[in-house]
Amino acid sequence: MRLVEPTKHTLNSKFKFRCHNDMSCFTKCCSHANILLTPYDIIRMKNRLGISSGEFLKKYTYTYSDEKSSHPYAVLKMMDDNEGKCPFVGSEGCGIYEDRPANCRYYPIGQGLMIRGSEEGPINEEFYFFIRDPNCLGYQEDREWTIQTWRIDQGVDLYDEMNREWKEIQLRRNTPGQPKLDPKKQDMLYMASYDIDTFRRFAFESKVLDLFDISKKEIDKIKTDEIALMKFGFRYLKYVLMLEETLKAKEEYIKESGK
Structure with missing residues (x-):
């Protein structure tokens, strides 16, 4: 059973840890784990395996729905x-070590995100905590890190950058007063978050891109660049979930829908 220490830590917090294949506990932390995947995780893993996002999701994942946010x-x-x-x-x-998920990269650290009020408005604040697995001997090693140097060494800083907008969507949807999502919006949230190949077909075959003021240059990039498509998906989700007006509808569409 993994224990989460209640103390919140910062990027400057220090700890000692090392993992290598000579340890008797090597890969034991990779069993009976609940690894929630992020959009960038899916892109990296499905490309590593050479399969579509739909194939990856069907073969290697199951869906968990959060009761509070209905996500x-x-x-x-x-x-x-x-x-x-x-x-x-x-x-x-x-x-798939080079393309392992963010949660695996962070271990033995966990990351949290909360909203803090300020005079300028709400601010998203990240914090960190340590995970203690009784089977893990890594804490007995003498290699010292800060949480910041660990993040850089494990390459998780890139993952955080890629997933930041998506995490903000989850956080803002979890604030009090937000209604539960209907099945149609749940499906859209899942598709735009995880099933990038299906979302690409939706974006171009449904002509949804024609509804908004988006430049041809950006559309061309969305068509060929998965990261650009993923980030457009975050903007689209903020728009359809009515969290933020991240897209501007074309005037002719506004007039037509207003008739």
Whole structure:
């Protein structure tokens, strides 16, 4: 059972930790784990495996719906055996190590996000905490880090940058007074967050891009660049979930819908 320390830490907080394949606990932390995936996780992992996002989601994930926010989340599916191992972990370690999810990169650190009020308005504030797995011997090692240097070493700083807008959507949807999502919006949130290949088809085949003032240059980039498409998806979600007017509808569409 993993224990989460209640103390909140900053990027300057220090700790000692090291993980290597000579340790008796090597890869044990990769069993019976609840790994919630992010949009950028899916892109990296499905491209590493050379499959579509839809194929990846069907084979390697299950959907968890949060009761409070009614948000659907993709969670990595562990193997259906006594060990409950991650499907990508073998005796030599992680088979997709260079493209592993953000949660795996952060371990043994967890990250949280909250809204703090200020004179300028609400501010998103990140904080960190340590995860103590009784099977993990990594804390007994003498390599010292700060949370900041650990993030950089593990490459999770890039993942945080890529997923920041998506995390803000989850946070703002969790604020008091937000209504639960209807099934149609739940499906849209899931598709735009995780199923990037299906979202691309939706964006171009449904002509949804024609409804908004978007330059041809941006549309061309969305068509060929998955990161640009992912970030457009975040803007689109903020718009359809009525969190922020991130897109501007064309005048002719406004007039037509107003008739």
